[in-house]
Amino acid sequence: MKRGVAVVMLIVLVIVAAIVGGGIAEPAQLSCFLIVAAAASRAWINPGRSSQAPYTSAKTVLISFFEWFGEMAVFCGRLLQAALVPPYEIRALLRQCESVGSRSLPLVALAGAATGAVLSLQTRDSLTRFGAQSFLPAVIVFSLIRESGPIITGLVMSGRVGAGIGAELGSMKVTEQIDAMEASAINPYKYLAATRVAACVLMLPLLTLAADFCGILMGWFASSLADPVSLRLFLENGFQNASYNDFIPPTLKTTLFGLIIGVVACFQGMRTTGGTAGVGRSTTSSVVLSSLFVIVADVVLVRMILVFFP
Numbered sequence: 001m002k003r004g005v006a007v008v009m010l011i012v013l014v015i016v017a018a019i020v021g022g023g024i025a026e027p028a029q030l031s032c033f034l035i036v037a038a039a040a041s042r043a044w045i046n047p048g049r050s051s052q053a054p055y056t057s058a059k060t061v062l063i064s065f066f067e068w069f070g071e072m073a074v075f076c077g078r079l080l081q082a083a084l085v086p087p088y089e090i091r092a093l094l095r096q097c098e099s100v101g102s103r104s105l106p107l108v109a110l111a112g113a114a115t116g117a118v119l120s121l122q123t124r125d126s127l128t129r130f131g132a133q134s135f136l137p138a139v140i141v142f143s144l145i146r147e148s149g150p151i152i153t154g155l156v157m158s159g160r161v162g163a164g165i166g167a168e169l170g171s172m173k174v175t176e177q178i179d180a181m182e183a184s185a186i187n188p189y190k191y192l193a194a195t196r197v198a199a200c201v202l203m204l205p206l207l208t209l210a211a212d213f214c215g216i217l218m219g220w221f222a223s224s225l226a227d228p229v230s231l232r233l234f235l236e237n238g239f240q241n242a243s244y245n246d247f248i249p250p251t252l253k254t255t256l257f258g259l260i261i262g263v264v265a266c267f268q269g270m271r272t273t274g275g276t277a278g279v280g281r282s283t284t285s286s287v288v289l290s291s292l293f294v295i296v297a298d299v300v301l302v303r304m305i306l307v308f309f310p
Contacts, residue, residue: 075267079197082189089195096199100161104203105210111156112211115148116140116219124226133227134237140219141238146250149212151298154257157204158291162265165196166286169269170279178270193270197262204258208251245309253301257294264290 119140127133169192172178178188220234265286272282 071271072263072267075270076263078189079193079263079266082187083194083198085190089191092191092195093198096195097203099164100157100196100199101203101206104157104160104207107160108153108156108207108211109214111152112144112149112213112215113218115152115211116144116215116217117222119143119148119215120219120222124223136223137220137234137238138241140223141216141235141242142246144212144215144219145242145247147302149215150208150250150254150257151294153204153208153211154254154261154294154298155291157200157207157257158261158294159287161200162261162286162290163283165262165265166269166283167279169193169266170272170282173270173272174275174278188270193262193266196266197259200258200262201255202258204254204261205251208254212251249305249309253298253305256297256301260293260297261290264293 120136123139124133124136127136127139169178172192178192181188181191216235216238217231220229220231223229223234268282268286268289272278274281
């Protein structure tokens with residue numbers, strides 16, 4: 001868990017350094033930043049040892065960084081091979097879609113509704129000060145469909161699905177159920193990992209639509225409490241200047257969020273060691289890593305959407 005947190009801190013710092021200013025950092029600057037970030041990450045984990053041997057700590061963290069990504073690359077290669085080679089586990093995929101999608105719908109809908117209500121309550125006062133209260137429906141709609149809905153859905157699913165997959169696969173690993181499947185000539189990457197990753201990829205856009213719908217509906221409800229307005233007029237004002245470029249790319253980017261959540265959770269779960277304590281560490285690391293990777297991916301995807309879909 002400590003190694004995983006250090007890796008995540010290093011990734012976040014490097015991505016932020018590369019994006020700040022609207023461009024990519026120079027190679028020399030990026031190399032120096034890697035060294036500083038590695039030492040800082042190690043110092044945050046173990047300050048006493050890091051102060052005694054900073055260069056050794058930085059070297060250890062850099063090695064852990066490349067080891068983690070190397071193991072992740074091997075896992076992704078096996079996962080891709082298992083997912084593409086028939087036969088396909090359609091029944092297992094449908095069960096996972098039901099687990100990831102249907103059972104997560106109430107939580108995602110509640111999160112979206114709360115986001116819409118908060119946007120309505122917070123922005124109304126600010127817009128009223130500048131005499132722009134008529135723009136409230138458009139602010140709520142655009143905020144939800146372009147950014148708030150997708151990122152809220154991704155983070156909620158990171159907590160619920162990431163923890164569930166990490167704990168489930170971690171328990172199967174420490175109780176040697178995965179080893180028994182391999183001994184029985186059953187590919188665990190096909191039956192366990194590929195179906196869960198595919199379910200996350202397929203269900204995240206649909207859950208995002210549900211979050212957007214509930215957020216807009218609750219935004220209208222909160223707005224109508226202070227200034228009564230019909231739902232039809234609210235929607236017409238909100239979607240008046242909206243286009244497909246405002247809706248489709250932000251919704252489809254959640255497929256990448258689902259891929260990140262599924263891959264990270266399956267990877268952390270299937271490499272669990274250390275008994276029940278290891279299951280707890282895998283569950284925690286699955287949630288932390290998937291959430292932070294979703295945030296970093298969102299930064300990159302927002303920049304790409306602004307470039308390719310202005």
